[in-house]
Amino acid sequence: MLGIVRPCRHHLSPALHRRWAAHLCGTCLALRDGHGQLARAATNVDALLVSVLASAQTPVPARSSLTATDRLAGPCPARGMRTATVATGDGARLAAHAALLLAAGHVADHADDRQGAFRHAPVAAVGRRLADRWSDRARVTAPAGFDPAALLAVPARQHAVEQGATATLEEATAPTADAVAAAFAHTAVLAGRPDNAAPLAVTGAAFGRLAHLLDALDDLDDDRRAGRWNPVDATGAGVEATRGLARAQVATLAATLPTVELAGPELDARLAHRLLVHETERAWQRTHARTEQPPTDQPPHPGDGARGRPPRGLLAGCAAAAGLCCTGQLCCADEFQGPWSGRPRSNPCANCCDCTECSCDCCDCCGSDGCCCDGCGCGD
Structure with a gap:
């Protein structure tokens, strides 16, 4: 499951967390219904923002707090074999379409770079075929009225940037920014609110660029060790400038989202704000903290990457990943070893405060309604 917006239960009220899960499950089920069981592996916690925005x-x-297309889904292992209300409809289908194309590009990129399990030639070949199949499938099943050209063009445009002699950070992240802008803007079409298309395009571009920049910062050490292309070094921008540009995208999101008219269910409007404003700020803070030690804008000296634990093979990595899931380390440990790389990984929820011992919801500020925006300067 990919993505930078990964709210834990400490950061969302119970009502908002259930709504977030409804959009997540809706995206997963739309992938299954439209593209088969295997496509559910492409479920993306960032792509579900498309479903949230469309619904919002x-x-x-007036008597309803949910969309007309919500439905009750059957038991699922990911929900502890419980039923749940899930978000469906055009928004969920567009989210699934975006998730499938994002996953196809991600798998193709890792297969081409021989990263992780894809460093084995047979696995890389299978991954490349899977990525091509998902791309082809998405090309012919695009939601009505949506032009998938921007999303389909991302791999080729990104390859062209990486093969070019020079590029700025803005140019290096433009393919992702344009693709997400197109998806966000189309939610205004689905909702019948054309005036929202322009601000949503700006919102999408900022979010797409932010996701690319944070991913580049998170992968910087690994890319340096492996000698892979990374925009932080390849553009000559360095860590500080990359973090600064990422911070600017967070500010753009906070400034632009309030200009979008969210006349849908109140829970979805609040959820959109929490995810796109507060959780993107939290994502930036996580990456900023990880890249502070040691603060450097210089690649390591030759041979520095040779130290440390050797990477695991395919089967050993799969076994380690299963162990992390079964022992709860993926959701409970502050830090765990990457199943294939063997290097320390910080947990997305490691910086959650513990609210179990206090009588108030110190993370959500205002209790069960999910309002944590009083005084934040960006509306609620």
Whole structure:
């Protein structure tokens, strides 16, 4: 499951967390229904923002707090074999379409670079075929009225940037920014709110660029060791400038989202704000903290990457990943070893405060309604 917006239960009220899960499950089920069981592996916690935005713009009867297309889904192992209300409809299908294309590009990139399990030639070949199949499938099943050209062009445009002699950070992240801008803007079409298209395009571009920059910063050490292309070094921008540009995208999100008219269910409007404003800030803070030690804008000296634990093979890595899941380390440990790389990884929820011993919800500020925006300067 990919993505930078990964709220834990400490950061969302119970109602908002259930709504977030409804969009996550809706995206997963849309992938299954539209592209088969294997496509559910492409479920992306960032792509579900498309479903959230579409729902948050679509008015519903005053007596209802959910969209008309929500439905009850059957038991699922990911939910502890419990049933749940999930978000469906055009927004979920567009989210699934975006998730499939993002996953196809991600798998193709790792297969081409021989990263992780894809460093084995047979696995890389299978990954490349899977990525091509997902791309082809998404090309012919695009939601009505949506032009997938921007998303389909991402791998080729990114390859062209990486093969070029020079590029700026803005140019290096433009393919991702344009693709997410197109997806976000189309949610205004789905909701019948054309005036929202322009600010949503700006919002999407900022989010796409932010995701690319944070991913580049998180992968910087690994890319340096392996000699892979990374925009932080390849553009000559360095860590500080990259973090600064990422911080600017967070500010753009906080400034632009309030200009989007969110006339849909209140929970979805609040959730959109929490994910796109507060959780992107949290994602930036996580990456900033990880890249502070040691603060450097210089690649390591030759041979520095040779120290440390050797990477695991395919089967050993799969066994380690299963062990991390079964022992709860992926969700409970502050830090765990990457199943294939063997290097320390910080947990996305490691910086959550522990609210179990206090009588108030110190993370959500205002209790069960999910309002944590009083005084934040960006609306609620």
